Amino acid sequence: MLSNEFIDLLKILIRHPSVVGAEHSFFRVLQRELEERGAKVTWYEGLLVAQGNKPHSAMFSAHIDRHGLICTGPNEFQYAAFISANKTDLLNNSVSEELMSKVTERFKSEAVYAYEPWSGIYRGSGVIKNTYVCEYRNNLIFEIEGLEDVVVGTPIAFKDKLTISDGRLSGQLDNVLSAAALVDLFSNGFEGTAFFTAQEEAGKSWRYLLEWFRRFGGNTNKLFVVDTSPFPDVEAANKQLLVLREKDANAVFNKESTKLIEALCQKNNISYLFKDRYVEADNEWLISRGEKPRSLGSTELGRIIAASNGLVDGTTIQVPTIGYHTMEESASVESIEAFLRTLSLIASDVN
Numbered sequence: 001m002l003s004n005e006f007i008d009l010l011k012i013l014i015r016h017p018s019v020v021g022a023e024h025s026f027f028r029v030l031q032r033e034l035e036e037r038g039a040k041v042t043w044y045e046g047l048l049v050a051q052g053n054k055p056h057s058a059m060f061s062a063h064i065d066r067h068g069l070i071c072t073g074p075n076e077f078q079y080a081a082f083i084s085a086n087k088t089d090l091l092n093n094s095v096s097e098e099l100m101s102k103v104t105e106r107f108k109s110e111a112v113y114a115y116e117p118w119s120g121i122y123r124g125s126g127v128i129k130n131t132y133v134c135e136y137r138n139n140l141i142f143e144i145e146g147l148e149d150v151v152v153g154t155p156i157a158f159k160d161k162l163t164i165s166d167g168r169l170s171g172q173l174d175n176v177l178s179a180a181a182l183v184d185l186f187s188n189g190f191e192g193t194a195f196f197t198a199q200e201e202a203g204k205s206w207r208y209l210l211e212w213f214r215r216f217g218g219n220t221n222k223l224f225v226v227d228t229s230p231f232p233d234v235e236a237a238n239k240q241l242l243v244l245r246e247k248d249a250n251a252v253f254n255k256e257s258t259k260l261i262e263a264l265c266q267k268n269n270i271s272y273l274f275k276d277r278y279v280e281a282d283n284e285w286l287i288s289r290g291e292k293p294r295s296l297g298s299t300e301l302g303r304i305i306a307a308s309n310g311l312v313d314g315t316t317i318q319v320p321t322i323g324y325h326t327m328e329e330s331a332s333v334e335s336i337e338a339f340l341r342t343l344s345l346i347a348s349d350v351n
Contacts (some may be wrong), residue, residue, distance in 0.1 A: 002333055005187065006340070007226055007303040009033065010162055010180040014171050017157035019068030020083035023198040025120030026064055030179065030196055037186035039194075040229065047210030048181075052191030056218050058347045059193045059314075060218040061209060061225045062178035063200030063300060067325055069142055069156035077142040077156055079199070107131075107142075110327065112334055114204030116149050123154060158327055168234075173321060175200070177246040177331065178226040187314035191346050196224075197300065206303035213304075213312050222257050223314030224346060225301040226339075228331065230257050230324030237331075240273040241338040243318040247276050249295050257315040263347050270338045276319070317342060 012033070014082045015113035027048045039050040048064075070079040070084075084253070107128055114123035126146025134141050147156065161170045169177075182194040197205035213221050231237040242265060246258055257334050265272045283293035304312050317340050321330040 002337060002340075006180065006184050007162075007164070009183060010169070010177065013176050013183075014160055014162050014173075015220070017068070017072070017079075017113075017120060017155065018064050018176070019117075019155040019157050020065040020080040020201045021070065022068075022080070022115075022117035022155035024118045027196070027198075028120070028228070030064065030183065033134055033183050034186060034194075036114050037183065039186045044212060045121065046205065047212060048185065048196040049212065050139065050194045050196070052186065052193075054191040055193045057192040058190070059195070059221070059223050060182050060343065060346075061195040061197060061223055061300070062182050063197045063205050063229065064179050065174050065198055065201050065205075066157075066174065066176065067201060068158060069144075069210050071114070071150045071152050071154045071156065073152060075143055075148045075252045077144055077147075078141075080155065081201040082140070084199055107158070111143060112147070112156045113159060114147055114154045115158050117155050121131050124150065125159070131167045132299050135247050160327055161171075164333075167333050168330040170323075170326050170328050171335060173329045173331060174325060175216070175226075175317075176230045177228060177319060177336070181226060181343055184340065185343060185347060188311060188344060192347060203298070203303070204222065206300050206307065210304050210308055210312065213308065217311060221312045221314075222254060223301065223304075223312055224257070224261075224343075225314060225316045226288050226343070227299070227316065227318050227322045228324070228329065229318035231320050231322055234322055236337075237320040238320050240271045240320060242270060242342060243320050244272050245275050245299070245316050245318075248297050248299045248302035250298055251305035252325055253301065253305065253315045254313040257313070261315060261317060261342070261347065262348070264342060268345065270340065270342060273320075317346075 016026050016029045034041050042049045068080045070080045072078045096251055105145045110128050113125040124147055126144040130143040131144045132141055160172045177237050199205050229243040279294055279296055286293050301316050319335050320333045321331045
């Protein structure tokens with residue numbers, strides 16, 4: 001079973017806002033929790049680094065931003081990930097009308113609240129009442145009842161809390177679940193390094209991480225990136241406890257690190273699936289039906305491997321979830337237990 005300490009930590013973290021591009025207040029909460037567990041914490045632009053006594057042993061990374069909105073005018077709010085990524089004309093770039101439609105459906109009637117981005121101070125609450133595409137800007141606009149007087153630039157978070165039911169944890173888990181897992185490692189004597197990155201949902205986090213490695217990295221920068229991984233339903237998610245990857249759309253991951261994780265899973269009877277193989281098999285079926293294949297996905301790790309010219313390498317460990325990027329994203333308790341156990345095994349093995 002998951003420990004009460006981990007559940008309590010996750011409850012604390014999930015209630016603190018961390019909207020894409022406005023993560024400072026969440027970094028402050030993380031700093032407190034990490035320093036209470038003996039970690040040395042250093043802030044950089046878009047990055048918080050927590051280290052133990054052997055910082056160049058095991059290295060883990062998790063992004064800490066979550067989806068939300070940003071006030072862009074009088075009672076006008078836009079999707080924070082799009083603004084942070086400077087996507088000002090969504091119909092004429094990589095963000096499709098289909099994605100915009102999904103975003104609209106995910107968050108209609110959701111309760112939200114405004115906060116001051118540096119301190120996290122509460123600035124009022126409201127409910128999303130309407131979403132539409134502005135015909136002049138080709139951009140998705142949200143209207144919120146109750147936040148009509150909010151100042152431009154104010155981040156708006158979704159009201160969120162952790163729930164536990166039928167053997168599953170639910171909430172906006174991506175990616176506060178992984179952040180909690182890395183903090184929990186320090187509770188158990190972890191001596192390596194944990195990175196917490198901002199703006200991953202806007203495709204920017206890898207840049208902050210790469211800057212750190214260019215300044216401070218050693219010769220062997222094998223990084224283990226932790227995250228959630230979406231599946232269409234509970235049945236598909238429950239077929240494995242963990243999700244691994246050999247590659248994404250950007251790069252091939254470190255084979256030695258990937259084999260290490262696979263060997264640990266096999267030795268400890270932890271079921272797993274390679275997401276890239278899963279997508280490729282599904283694509284063969286789609287192509288046979290004359291349908292468009294799916295992308296392998298673009299991950300933080302793939303971006304940094306592709307851009308670092310060999311400086312940074314590694315692999316990923318993910319928790320299978322359903323309800324991706326919603327307030328009801330859920331993961332099985334059994335899967336989270338396997339995730340925490342695997343991270344602990346990696347830390348011990350690498351040390």
